[in-house]
Amino acid sequence: MATPLSGADGAVCARPVWVVDQAVYNRLARAAGAMRAFFEQVSGWMNEQLVGLEERDLAPWASQVLALDESTLDAVGRWLPELRRLLPGDPGLLAGRLSALFDVRRQQWVRVEVWQEAVANCKQQARTMIEGLAADTLLLFDRGYLSFPWFDELTERKLWWISRYANHASMQVRHLLYQGDGVRDAIVWLGRYRADRAKYPVRLVEFYHHGQWHRYLSNVTDPARLSLADIARLYARRWDIELAFRVLKEHLQVSQLWSAKWEVVQVQIWCALLLAQLFHGLQVQLAAQQGVEPFDVSIDLLVEIVPRLLQRGIVPLPYLGRYGREVGLIRPSTRLQVQVPFVDLTWISPPPPEALRPRDTGRYAQRKCAPGPRLKTKQAG
Numbered sequence: 552m553a554t555p556l557s558g559a560d561g562a563v564c565a566r567p568v569w570v571v572d573q574a575v576y577n578r579l580a581r582a583a584g585a586m587r588a589f590f591e592q593v594s595g596w597m598n599e600q601l602v603g604l605e606e607r608d609l610a611p612w613a614s615q616v617l618a619l620d621e622s623t624l625d626a627v628g629r630w631l632p633e634l635r636r637l638l639p640g641d642p643g644l645l646a647g648r649l650s651a652l653f654d655v656r657r658q659q660w661v662r663v664e665v666w667q668e669a670v671a672n673c674k675q676q677a678r679t680m681i682e683g684l685a686a687d688t689l690l691l692f693d694r695g696y697l698s699f700p701w702f703d704e705l706t707e708r709k710l711w712w713i714s715r716y717a718n719h720a721s722m723q724v725r726h727l728l729y730q731g732d733g734v735r736d737a738i739v740w741l742g743r744y745r746a747d748r749a750k751y752p753v754r755l756v757e758f759y760h761h762g763q764w765h766r767y768l769s770n771v772t773d774p775a776r777l778s779l780a781d782i783a784r785l786y787a788r789r790w791d792i793e794l795a796f797r798v799l800k801e802h803l804q805v806s807q808l809w810s811a812k813w814e815v816v817q818v819q820i821w822c823a824l825l826l827a828q829l830f831h832g833l834q835v836q837l838a839a840q841q842g843v844e845p846f847d848v849s850i851d852l853l854v855e856i857v858p859r860l861l862q863r864g865i866v867p868l869p870y871l872g873r874y875g876r877e878v879g880l881i882r883p884s885t886r887l888q889v890q891v892p893f894v895d896l897t898w899i900s901p902p903p904p905e906a907l908r909p910r911d912t913g914r915y916a917q918r919k920c921a922p923g924p925r926l927k928t929k930q931a932g
Contacts, residue, residue, distance in 0.1 A: 616655050618655055649666075692789065711771050728899050
């Protein structure tokens with residue numbers, strides 16, 4: 552660092568000022584907050600750019616369709632004194648983890664929380680992530696979030712959800728909506744034991760395909776609103792957040808951490824998230840311009856090509872629309888399509904009112920996601 556000085560001839564010169572490492576880290580600690588604020592500003596701007604480009608055919612009755620998940624950051628180097636005593640592979644070397652909500656309609660990060668503790672149960676931060684969500688939001692999450700109090704709280708908050716069924720969850724069948732041809736669609740109570748049971752009924756949908764059972768749970772109990780095919784298709788889109796984490800780690804170098812200092816790690820994460828938001832937005836815009844699905848546009852190649860175009864002073868969107876197919880950027884997606892048996896709505900047996908009635912109370916035996924204090928957090932955009 553240098554301070555300006557005036558020489559004898561009036562010229563301005565500078566002399567070095569020595570700064571200790573801690574002063575740099577203190578500045579970086581403040582920079583992490585500034586980078587997060589910048590990420591939120593860019594997210595708001597991207598929201599405006601993507602108006603009208605959302606995939607509205609995904610659960611059109613839902614106010615939003617969001618995937619919820621976590622990702623552990625990679626290990627840092629053992630450069631700091633407190634880390635040198637740890638052996639390679641020790642969980643204490645992990646840089647932290649991200650809890651996130653990802654909008655699958657707009658391909659945008661909606662909320663991201665960065666936690667320094669890397670090893671923790673994903674349910675512990677789940678409640679923080681849903682604070683402030685609009686009613687009728689549809690959440691997609693994997694069976695790692697299976698928890699009776701969590702399911703009940705989402706229902707009480709008027710939030711919809713779809714998850715995979717975990718085999719260890721006991722249940723009582725209240726009503727069979729449909730059964731036949733390797734398909735079962737039923738209203739169930741989760742938990743058969745008085746000391747451990749959910750309050751609200753949910754829907755269990757299962758079908759047999761290619762030698763294995765596919766089982767899903769949801770609090771959307773009306774098959775007319777959410778068919779078997781819709782459930783399978785929507786849950787498959789939970790994979791969008793996994794691909795978004797991959798973009799961060801593999802293409803934006805979050806897997807190659809600059810430092811073992813938590814302040815520096817945070818700055819790197821927010822820089823990568825900001826760039827990812829722009830690349831995902833460009834993917835959606837280019838897909839809409841070319842009349843293809845978002846995943847027909849390779850975001851891997853976008854991350855590679857766009858910086859080169861900017862260095863040459865070329866505006867990316869018109870250029871990529873013209874030459875995207877030639878360079879393989881726009882091509883048919885290789886994502887697997889979920890094939891499900893056909894079930895006509897006329898085959899469904901409507902449930903009687905008592906099948907949809909909640910229990911008097913829920914009881915949660917040793918559940919890690921039991922109701923607790925609610926925390927406030929910010930939402931991008």
